Amino acid sequence: MKTFKNEKGYALLMVLMLILLFTVLGMGLMATNMNSAKQFSTKENQVQARHQAEMGVLHYGVVLEDKVKRSSATAISCTDIDALLGTTKKLSKDDYFIEPANGSASCKEVDSGKLLEVTIKSTGTVQGETQKKVEATFYIDNLGSSLDGVAENTNIINPPLTEPENAQKRDSYIVTKHSGEALSTINNSLVINKSLSTGRGASTVFKAKKHLFIKGVNGISLDTNNHACIGVGGNFTALNKIDWGGQSSIELLVRQDAYFPTSIDNWKSDKTIIFIFGNLYLPENYTYKTHNNNLAVKGDMQVYIQGKVFQNSRSNVFKEVIAHPFYKMDQTSMDRANSLSCAVPKMEEENIKTPNWIVQDDINISYQ
Incomplete structure (x- = not known):
């Protein structure tokens, strides 16, 4: 048998095989x-889509927090919360949209x-495809109702210089006579533009319940x-001059705070007596004169105050006045005040129960 020993062209074959091998490897590497x-x-x-979805959760959290803050004085219901997503039940932005998790309602009590x-459920999108x-689950908690009203604290400085709300208004007021005694009772707050006149020849009992x-x-x-007894269940405010009449026997009872004007005339120690169960507020320059036109001192004025001046x-x-010519109300003067013919009870404050709603910091988030 004849054997061929000619090896010419072998190197070319090896080169071609190596080229083929590297080509296959290169294509595989390129494909990889x-x-x-x-x-x-x-x-x-x-990752970007998830980030956009998280942005949607943050966006809704801000909207929800704002809704709760703006609704702090009223009750919040699931109807109010579901309305945040509008009639379409979807809140959309460029790269995300928010909708109820179950498709119809986002809230339950x-x-x-x-x-x-x-x-x-917040859905984030990238390039309209991914x-x-x-x-996310938010929790809105009602911590209980807080009670809004006038605090029983005489340290609070709140002079009654503003007209009371929902008050009855009169240009002037003269108490009418009834069976030999002038008697008038006002159930609501009263604002008088000019003056309140009492007496006019008969004893007067005037009661303002607020x-x-x-x-x-x-x-x-x-x-x-003449004789007048004036009882006020709330605050008493006189912005201009008060004249006690000199020879008149005057009794004034104020269940809350009082503001007296700059000038009060005709104080008489045995005729004028005032009981204030709250604070007394005075103007900067006040001059109170006796019936003899002398400046009144402590012995000339029977003014009993439970609060401060x-x-x-x-x-x-x-500012609080420490040295003043008024008396501190004690049990004796309090009993005397409560026995007056014009004694009215302290007005009932219109307390409003305000729901104290907050959005809890804890948010349950699940990724899908």
Whole structure:
């Protein structure tokens, strides 16, 4: 048998085989790199979509927090919460949209309405194709009702210089006579533009069950004659002059705070007696004169105060007055006040129960 030993062309064959091998390896490596790049791009889009979905959750959280804050004085129901997503039940932005988790309602009441559980689904999108969903549950808690009203604290400086709300208004007021005794009772707060006049030849009993605010635009706020007993269940305010009448026997009872004007005339120690169960507020320059036109001192004025005395300053700030010519109310003077014919009970404050709603910080988030 004849054997061929000619090896010419063998190197060329080896080169061709190596070229083929490296070509196959290069194409495989290229395919792997292209696939990795595609996977990286897909993963990046997924991360971006999830980030957009999380932005949707944050957006809804801000909207919900604002709704709760604006509704702090009223009850909040699931109907109010569901309305945040509008009639379409979807809140949309460029790269995300928010909708109820179950497709129809986002809120349900827990523990007889004391806790609202709000679950939404936020979908983030990238390039209109890649989507990621995040489901989040918020909790709105009612911490209980707080009670709004006038605090029983005489340290609070709040001079009654503003007209009371929902008050009855009169230009002037003269108490009418009834069976030999002038008697008048006002059930609501009363604002008088000019003056309140009492007496006029008969004993007078005047009762204002709430606030009494007298402007005195004609130069005098209160003009009393003969015997008069005036009872106020709330605040008493006289912005202009008070004249006790000199020879008149005057009794004034104020269940809350009182503001006296700059000028009060005709004090008489055995004729005029005042009981104030709250604070007394005085103007910057007040001059109270006796029936003999002398400046009144402590012995000339029977003014009993349960609270404190505050006086206005040049900077328009009321400051407490320690040394003043008034008496501290004791049990004896309190009993005397409560026995007056014009004694009225302290007005009932219109307390408003305000639901104290808050959005809890804890949010349950699940990624889909």
